[in-house]
Amino acid sequence: MRVSLFIPCLVDQVYPEIGLSMARVLERLGFELHYDPRQTCCGQPAFNAGHVSEARSVAENFVEVFREARVIVGPSGSCTAMVRHFYGRLFARHPLAAAAGDLSRRVYEFSEFLKQYVPADRIRGAFSAKMGFHNSCHSYRELGITDEHVAFLQHIRGLEWIPLPGEPVCCGFGGLFSFKFAPIAETMAKTRLDMFLEAGCDTLLSNDPGCIMHLRQEVQARGLPLRILHLAELLDRAME
Amino acid sequence: MQEPRAFLQRAAAKTRDEEHRLKILKAIDTYTRVVEQRKHTQFRDWRQARQLAARIKDDVLARLPELLQQFEERITARGARVFWAETAAEARQYILDLVARRQARVVVKSKSMTTEEIGLNEALQHAGVDVWESDLGELIVQVAGEKPYHIVTPAMHKNREDVARLFHEKLGAPLTQDVEQLTMIAREHLRHAYVSAEIGITGANFILAEEGAIVMTENEGNGRLTMACPPVHVVLVGLEKVLPSMRELALFLPLLATSGTGQQITCYNSIVRGPRQPGEPDGPEEMHIILLDNGRTELLAQPEFQHVLRCIRCGACLNACPVYRTIGGHTYNTPYQGPIGSVITPHLRGFRQWYHLPFASSLCGACSDVCPVNIDLHHLLLWNRHRAVEREHTAAPGWRLAMKLWAWGMRRRKRIALLRPWLRLGTKLLLPLLPGAQRRRVPSMAEHSFARLWRDHERQKSHF
Numbered sequence A: 001m002r003v004s005l006f007i008p009c010l011v012d013q014v015y016p017e018i019g020l021s022m023a024r025v026l027e028r029l030g031f032e033l034h035y036d037p038r039q040t041c042c043g044q045p046a047f048n049a050g051h052v053s054e055a056r057s058v059a060e061n062f063v064e065v066f067r068e069a070r071v072i073v074g075p076s077g078s079c080t081a082m083v084r085h086f087y088g089r090l091f092a093r094h095p096l097a098a099a100a101g102d103l104s105r106r107v108y109e110f111s112e113f114l115k116q117y118v119p120a121d122r123i124r125g126a127f128s129a130k131m132g133f134h135n136s137c138h139s140y141r142e143l144g145i146t147d148e149h150v151a152f153l154q155h156i157r158g159l160e161w162i163p164l165p166g167e168p169v170c171c172g173f174g175g176l177f178s179f180k181f182a183p184i185a186e187t188m189a190k191t192r193l194d195m196f197l198e199a200g201c202d203t204l205l206s207n208d209p210g211c212i213m214h215l216r217q218e219v220q221a222r223g224l225p226l227r228i229l230h231l232a233e234l235l236d237r238a239m240e
Numbered sequence B: 001m002q003e004p005r006a007f008l009q010r011a012a013a014k015t016r017d018e019e020h021r022l023k024i025l026k027a028i029d030t031y032t033r034v035v036e037q038r039k040h041t042q043f044r045d046w047r048q049a050r051q052l053a054a055r056i057k058d059d060v061l062a063r064l065p066e067l068l069q070q071f072e073e074r075i076t077a078r079g080a081r082v083f084w085a086e087t088a089a090e091a092r093q094y095i096l097d098l099v100a101r102r103q104a105r106v107v108v109k110s111k112s113m114t115t116e117e118i119g120l121n122e123a124l125q126h127a128g129v130d131v132w133e134s135d136l137g138e139l140i141v142q143v144a145g146e147k148p149y150h151i152v153t154p155a156m157h158k159n160r161e162d163v164a165r166l167f168h169e170k171l172g173a174p175l176t177q178d179v180e181q182l183t184m185i186a187r188e189h190l191r192h193a194y195v196s197a198e199i200g201i202t203g204a205n206f207i208l209a210e211e212g213a214i215v216m217t218e219n220e221g222n223g224r225l226t227m228a229c230p231p232v233h234v235v236l237v238g239l240e241k242v243l244p245s246m247r248e249l250a251l252f253l254p255l256l257a258t259s260g261t262g263q264q265i266t267c268y269n270s271i272v273r274g275p276r277q278p279g280e281p282d283g284p285e286e287m288h289i290i291l292l293d294n295g296r297t298e299l300l301a302q303p304e305f306q307h308v309l310r311c312i313r314c315g316a317c318l319n320a321c322p323v324y325r326t327i328g329g330h331t332y333n334t335p336y337q338g339p340i341g342s343v344i345t346p347h348l349r350g351f352r353q354w355y356h357l358p359f360a361s362s363l364c365g366a367c368s369d370v371c372p373v374n375i376d377l378h379h380l381l382l383w384n385r386h387r388a389v390e391r392e393h394t395a396a397p398g399w400r401l402a403m404k405l406w407a408w409g410m411r412r413r414k415r416i417a418l419l420r421p422w423l424r425l426g427t428k429l430l431l432p433l434l435p436g437a438q439r440r441r442v443p444s445m446a447e448h449s450f451a452r453l454w455r456d457h458e459r460q461k462s463h464f
């Protein structure tokens, strides 16, 4: 199966290793990859900041680039949610409306894609960690991704899965929110990280580069004993 | 200072208050545990219950004028007076006129956020009237000289020790941490208010069209005293609070009790159909119901926003909100705080001054998850942002320019590639100029973009 890589702007510019990890994992699982370097960003940062026309002008490029793609996979819950759920609104009464609407059925977040297309026992490897899962809010609420989606991690030796009580709680990223309202966002990160530390985790796993960036910044600022990993990074290392 | 800037300053101050953070986390943790359990003991299917509630409210909103007229007819037939207030000022004036006519010196109130919305306490005090808050939580914030912290639990930010100290200092009561004794102190303090007040002012949780009645739920019995003891009873209520009939209460009372406090049912539920009737021994001589619009019909006229009028003011979205938990209720500086407040305040009080509220959210959606009438609050926050920027032009010129540049660059790979080294250099140079918290939030760009690394990756593969 041919898979088109959807590399969000944050991965492209800040965390390219997350994108490479995802690509390596998919290659190991036997998928044929395609990456179109004309892609830049899905438009979400501007859309969530209220600047709809700017968001649209960037999203137009996205739609053109992925028009012909059959299956699109990206390592971010919130970017996937943007394309799947918000392009309809963004492209209402727009010449690209049909093409944009069509994309929503072909775009997958990485863990969704694995759950749907890869038998769980094909994902094997070893990785030692006491790990908690930080499901991003958009992945949980807009895409309906739950702990079940990463159940395949059970087949990875050495991984101690630590369940966190209650619903997933926001880490405080929220795009430009975390810059404009930095003191609030930082304190939210602190509250969220405390939950993982109290539960006894040494590793926090997430499926959203935004959360990962925000949490890594906080871990670094406070020197916390917690490793923050993207699902793709974890699988890449575990399956080596 | 401009409200948006002041908001940010208050928020930053609160985030430094570790005691506040832990206190609120603890209070809400207890709430969440009780409520989550209650949802399952109270309803066979919580999701279905909230869907049904949403449907009923949508139906109400579709025939709002008809239901309100029915309510007016039925309750005036039993001697109450109904006043339709288009604005907060009209509602205030109506009450001030009443105060003048009855020569009232003392007014007793039970908890009502709608009176906060119209700034009633200030107006009454300005007119020289003694205002007594009779709800324990409201009394606590009144004695402390503060505003309500939360629409359901106005003194959530004060624990037992805080209240003991407050009563000791402000009311001269003996220092005690016994909850019962603290309640007794409050009761003692309020006793004379009920007998000396000329007017009792309450809100209403629902109004019933078919029966022509107001419904009030409470836990302390103070609301009943407030509407029954003084000779005049005034009800101030938002016009969206109407339900078709008493039958709907079978769903809405438990729904509100569950989401509000995790109770099976609140302790006192009063249904009142008018003032004292001939032959009845007690009850007020006059009853006035003020139906408040104050921007609500404008919300109703917007298809995208109208369903926010389903809100039953249960406070669940505040408790679920990680931003509310971090900055606390007072930071919002609005009668309605948290997600629901950030959705409606710009509409009720103007985007100019209040546009920042919908932006002060991570859009996590926890609010929409818990709302008992299924309002998609976090999407409405986002639509508010769109309106603020695109229609109200609230974005600062600097941001507008930045977004335009960003969009220009992001439209083509070539442009980002071209801008990239300059951006890296620029952030390095500008970073030291930013305040600490913002500085820590700026990412450092990787040495090479994915696009570039992918080329290497592909080249390596082709070598094998």
Ligand code: SF4
Binding pocket: B259, B310, B311, B312, B313, B314, B315, B316, B317, B318, B340, B370, B371, B372, B373, B374, B375, B377
């Ligand atoms: S918006 Fe929903 S959750 Fe928030 S107060 Fe209203 S009814 Fe309750």
